[in-house]
Amino acid sequence: MQGAIAVARGVQELVPVLRDRAQEAEDRRTISTESIKSLAATGFFRLLQPARFGGYQADPVTFFGCVRDIAAACGSTGWVASVIGVHNWQLALFPDQAQQDVWGDDPGTLMSSSYAPTGRITAVDGGYRVSGRWSFSSGCEHASWVLLGGIVPGEGETPADFRTFLLPADDYTVEDVWHTVGLRGTGSNDIVVADAFVPAYRSLSFGDTARCVCPGQELNTAPLYRIPYGSIFPYTITTPIIGMATGAYDAHVSYMRERVRAAYAGVRAAEDPYSQVRVARAAADLDAAWLALTADMTELMTLASAGEKLPARLRLRVRRDQVRGTELAIQAVDRLFENSGGRAIYSSHPMQRYWRDAHAGRVHAINDPERALSMFGRGEFGLSVADAMM
Template sequence: MEASAGAAVLTAVHDLVPALRERAQETEDRRALSAETVKALAETGFFRLLQPARFGGYEAHPLTFLRGVRELAAACGSTGWVASVIGVHNWQLALFPAPAQQDVWGDDPGTRMSSSYAPTGTIRAVDGGYRVNGRWSFSSGCDHADWALLGGIIPPGDDGSPADFRTFLLPATDYVIEDVWHTVGLRGTGSNDIVVTDAFVPAYRSLSFNDTARCACPGQEVNTAPLYRIPYASIFSYAITTPIIGMATGAYDAHVDYLRERVRAAYAGVRAAEDPYSQVRVAIAAADLDAAWLALEADLSELMELATAGEKLPMRLRLRTRRDQVRGTELAIGAVDRLFENSGGRALATGTPIQRFWRDAHAGRVHAINDPERALSLFGRGEFGLPITDAMV
């Protein structure tokens, strides 16, 4: 992709930000993004950034995509979250067998997918594919998608074959959406339940996590850009952490603007901006956000450089990426907490951006990919020379 195309998308995203910030409370109140917001995002070209060129996509550097995510989430946490997870699905579909990509994008390259990866349903292997049943939760943006990516485990076979954790691709005609999303944070994501009853999924519409861990997926036969040789765990995990960094960035901007004008009556009318303790808290929050983002940039830049050169991606780099991802989430949460604590009682008022960013960031933190101990333990195992068997690296 020409750099100018990515720059044009980011410029269009930037131009959209004031409107998204203006309707952030409306998005929260409706518990879902509006059709107007999703249409506007699509018109910027944002969803095409990680899509294969064969279907009109830009095959952009993942940092281009994540810079857009961060700016969107700094305006509206729910919008940034949905944009990120919906947008990254175009990258994942590029790893599926070519017929699956054709099923989704053949008639309309703008078709979108939602997801729910926790293997909460039941999968049964049958001739030519699988029978899928069950309920999957937390499918962000599902009301604006025509397909769903659902995680499932195929039990061990009678022939001794091991269990296999796979992603299954289903059209909206194969499931129903149940409106259950009533939460304290990320209320505007519409992360409702997907319910499937005895749907048949052809074998070509599934993808093994073992293949994604090996960076050897069927879709690479037709999508040869370096972008599609990056580990799933590196791309998807940062698609979850980046919105949280964006929410903390939005809280930071709102906090600084607020304190410029705030007068602390309890401290003899001293302007908050002149309070040295407030200055220190702002400095620490800014440093933590910079550290989170700079590590993200360094990791993905190195991964892309190696993939572009056709070189093997070292396990230590992959482990470092997961380490920095969970630490990035922790740093962002620490920053937003510090800013919230420094904002005073008026920040508690319904409708203020700081409390909304605080709630949204903490809601994003509980996503399974942000489990710090698991990722940090993997890095430690690698440093001690112990075997790594987890597919999420």
């Protein structure tokens, strides 16, 4: 616990540096090596890593709190930190040999990912042949392994299996395609694989993660590793967006304290009651999003620590709160942007970058509100729900 607290303090101390580098990250279309090294030095990437590899196997709330702080300083850095940081949690679910392959010589090794099953998977003796192109691999420049989603076709009455495949950098190339309007600093480029062999132990079924029964749990017995992938990963995407909206809020309040509205006879913006109401609404939205996240993660960890089964209704509620958290954050950043006046559209103003980054994060597939809300509604009405992301 003390180690995780020290990490959180180290991240807080790094926040001003990351804020100063935010424009550089956007201009370069990737996070600097210096920023990744600085985050690693705080121990951030070890928060969700098993203790047997030098990790803290910390409470998810600590991890997500750090992500929110980082994203409030720089949206792109927060996004990359979050998705790369959660990979250490997922690798802990793989068979031990896969963990040894990645961390055996260097526990600080980082992985990127792309889970949409856009490649071709063929089952062969001892493993799988993997080929194709995967997009949106955030932070891949800083990783030496990648996690790729793929579907193994079923045979006869055997259903298809959606799996994650772990590949070293020698098995793939990175193609620079990242020219976007938001999250420009994430370097979320394409991963291209040409007929690589992946041994069976370097793959993990999404079905196993949904059932919370994975090979890695034999050695990584902490409660953290008994939480569903469908609860941890979605908040990995929502939390940076909450952080971006929080950064926008802080920038907005600071700006409005000094702003004078020339169009309204020199009235100070801070004295405008309508501006005050908009700020209050934005603050309430952000608080609601964060309180739901912390309550959900705390309940999951409490049950996992007690060795109790995680009820379906809780898992559905987590997904409900996750998509609503994204919606609330977007609602807040939109209100703040609209309240900032014309100068917020200048490229030198941080509000426009927070706005673009948050909306870029919003279009991630995991933020599809109708799908998650429909799942929750089905559960409430007593209907069956079968989804790997719950």
